[in-house]
Amino acid sequence: MTEQTGAEYLARTLDAYGVSAVFLVPTSLSATLVTMERETEIKRIVTHGEKAAAYMADGYARATGRPGVCMAQNIGGANLAAGLRDPYLGCSPVIALTGGPYEFSRGRNYYQEIEDFPLFKPVTKSSRQVLDAARLPDQLDQAFRDATVGKPGPAHLELAGHTGDTIENQRIDAEIPDANIRQVPAARISPNPADIARAAEALRSAQRPVIVAGGGVRASGAGDEVVALAELLGAPLATSLNGKDTVPAGHPLAIGIPGLYSRASANEILLEADLVFYIGSQTGSQLTLTWQVPPPSTQIVHLDIEPQELGRHYPNTVPIVSDAKLGLIALLSALSDVDRSRTADWVARARTLGERWRRDLTDRLESDATPIRPERLAHELGQILPDNALVVADTGHAGMWTGGYLDLAGPNQGFLRAAGSLGWGLPAGIGAQIARPDAQVVVFTGDGGLMYHLAELETAARWNVPLVVVVNDNRSLNQEINPYTVAYGGSLNGRHHELWHFTDLDLAKVAESLGVTGIRVTRPQDFEPALARAVALNGPVLIDVVTDIDIIAPKGSAARALS
Structure with a gap:
């Protein structure tokens, strides 16, 4: 057996399991992160929020089948738990590591301390506390097993100490596992x-x-x-x-x-x-x-x-x-x-x-109208995707347009979609691109989805993550037109715009201010050259596509079928 600190064991074991990046908001597991720098090639991606860290780990996991790892100190635990909702619903193998109360501080109104642990139960396959570093080896191994065996899903470990430092600083006798990439499916079950x-x-x-x-x-x-x-x-x-x-x-x-x-x-x-x-x-x-x-x-x-x-x-x-x-x-x-x-x-x-x-849709798929019809945008994107494209689609209208109108033509093209969390697309796309440098990640989101985690454009720029973000920019949350029409008695009136309109922003300029190349597209014929330019650049690019605010995706498009 080899004596080492909990931090050393954690960093070395994650490396042995094939983890190539971790996603976090400081300060969590600081000694572990330093050991990663000194002894491994694991990237340490600092994000602008715990939910974004969970989404990046989720994108990493879905793109590779290998567990994505996210971290937060105890004060960020609730935010990280909220971010696990999508990987839980999407059956994605994510490992969440959080800090927890000290033994002396629990229940004493210690600064910023609450019992975050119960929050993880609804959004994980397993959630365990590690109160002694001697249990770190078996509990870490079990978390990876839980995440990858059977139906995949998130697993959580709460490590004692607000930043996990109690576990990090204890010394244990343990051997680092042999190099063994953990991934889905971890075990194949044969049929009866x-x-x-x-x-x-x-x-x-x-x-x-x-x-x-x-x-x-x-x-x-x-x-x-x-x-x-x-x-x-x-x-x-x-x-x-x-x-x-x-x-x-x-x-x-x-x-x-x-x-x-x-x-x-x-x-x-x-x-x-x-x-x-x-x-x-x-x-x-x-x-x-x-x-x-x-x-x-x-x-x-x-x-x-x-x-x-x-x-x-x-x-x-x-x-x-x-x-x-x-x-x-x-x-x-x-x-x-x-x-x-x-x-x-x-x-x-x-x-x-x-x-x-398809014949009934021809006029919309080929429309030259401005603002651009989103049907044409999604359809054309499918036609001009690079052969190695991995499309990462947000939820809501982004999921509807890409689900119905974007075709994957190439055998090496992939598709990932949000399980229901608007704003997932951008951070998940960053995680997927970091995990899969061989692929060209193309995020499809709306301006409403983009705004959730807009600051993560800076993360993409800081790490020069070469993803392309295509924004269906209708200056609104126009998916809400139908619900508000009903709520207003059958027609939109009064100050309805307060509930779903946004400021008309040039999102290409916003992206530029955060270090990302921005391209604004207002005519349908300009989209193909914009995507070609974006793919050719070595770094993150946002394409702001101005689309029609009044066009609603055909949610549950089975009117003819159910009539």
């Missing part, structure tokens, strides 16, 4: 053969099957297998937002994303299906349009690594507990004799619905 047999029979019998690839397909690296199964069955292939980059948009069976942030044609197809096969999906309200698409009576086959998700929302479910990749490999073997001709008319029907949806 009997479950595979039942699922294969249901799929073989279906006349109008649809496959929906969720985030679990992405986490498992099972994109090739899900496409192969769709081809074998002759089944239209949809994805969730989290699974968007698992299926090539140009594949003849691809139908896009159903549900709330959707294509109307995808919802129509699921409503006509006689069987839906969900793979690595929680079948939540967003993907199913609050469990209307498909209807609850639909025959479901559901493969997921988390048993409690199976049959949770659809009672007529054939369940398979399994890692997505292993489960799909088993199904491909079991279905080798399937008769694909039975679904030929169904595939043609799905293609017709998709073509009609």
Whole structure:
């Protein structure tokens, strides 16, 4: 055994686990950070807020499948916990390290001290206190295991001392683990053969099957297998937002994303299906349009690594507990004799619905109007993305526009999306770009989302993080038009603008003031050269695209389907 301080053990072990960056607000784990500088290549990214640190760690984790690490002292614990909501909802392996009360100070109105620990329980898979450095080795190892085994998610350790200094300064006898990159999936679960047999029979019998690839397909690296199964069955292939980059948009069976942030044609197809096969999906309200698409009576086959998700929302479910990749490999073997001709008319029907949806949108996707239509912006971005692009989409309208209108054409292009926290996009994009220097990260957000963590542009500039931020700048939170129209009695009147209008800012100039190259685009024909220039620059760039304030994304675009 080797005697060392808790700080030395923590820095060396994170390095051994393959952590290449940590994200923090000072002052937390100061001695650990110094050891990182002296003994490792780990980047220490100081952010302008604890939520942003959590979002950066989240972007890092989703981009790599390796745990992202964020840190805060005890006074910032509540802010860091708030930032874990998105990685928890997005099933992302984030490790949160915070300080905690001293033994002598607990419960004595010590300056800035509160019990932050209970705040982490709702937003983590596990939350533990380390009160003695002798427990640091096993508790740190368990946190990484919790984050990466089964359904991924955040894990939290509260280290004694306001900055974790009690644990850092204690000496322990412990060996540094052998170099072992921790990542998702940490353990692959094989399916029960009997479950595979039942699922294969249901799929073989279906006349109008649809496959929906969720985030679990992405986490498992099972994109090739899900496409192969769709081809074998002759089944239209949809994805969730989290699974968007698992299926090539140009594949003849691809139908896009159903549900709330959707294509109307995808919802129509699921409503006509006689069987839906969900793979690595929680079948939540967003993907199913609050469990209307498909209807609850639909025959479901559901493969997921988390048993409690199976049959949770659809009672007529054939369940398979399994890692997505292993489960799909088993199904491909079991279905080798399937008769694909039975679904030929169904595939043609799905293609017709998709073509009609796209044809109805042609005037908007090709519009030369100014201010720019966001449909054209999202569609054109998909057409001109670099081959190595990793798109990071904010929530709200940013998720709707990119979910429905942005196609990923290249096999090396990726997509990450916020699970619901507006403002996630910019810091998550910074974390993703730091994690993946081989990729070109392109953040898609609105001016409302950008403003949440605008100061992190300085972080990107300070570290010369070469991401591109595309801002759908409609000078507002215009997603609120419909709710406020209802609240005002059917038409906007009075001082409604106070509730959703912003000042008309030149965000390119704001970016320049924070050290980021800014480009302002007011005509649709200028966007392609702006993106080409941004990608060619070696550093962060913000493209401020002026769009129409009155255009609302087609939230839950299934009016035709549900009529």
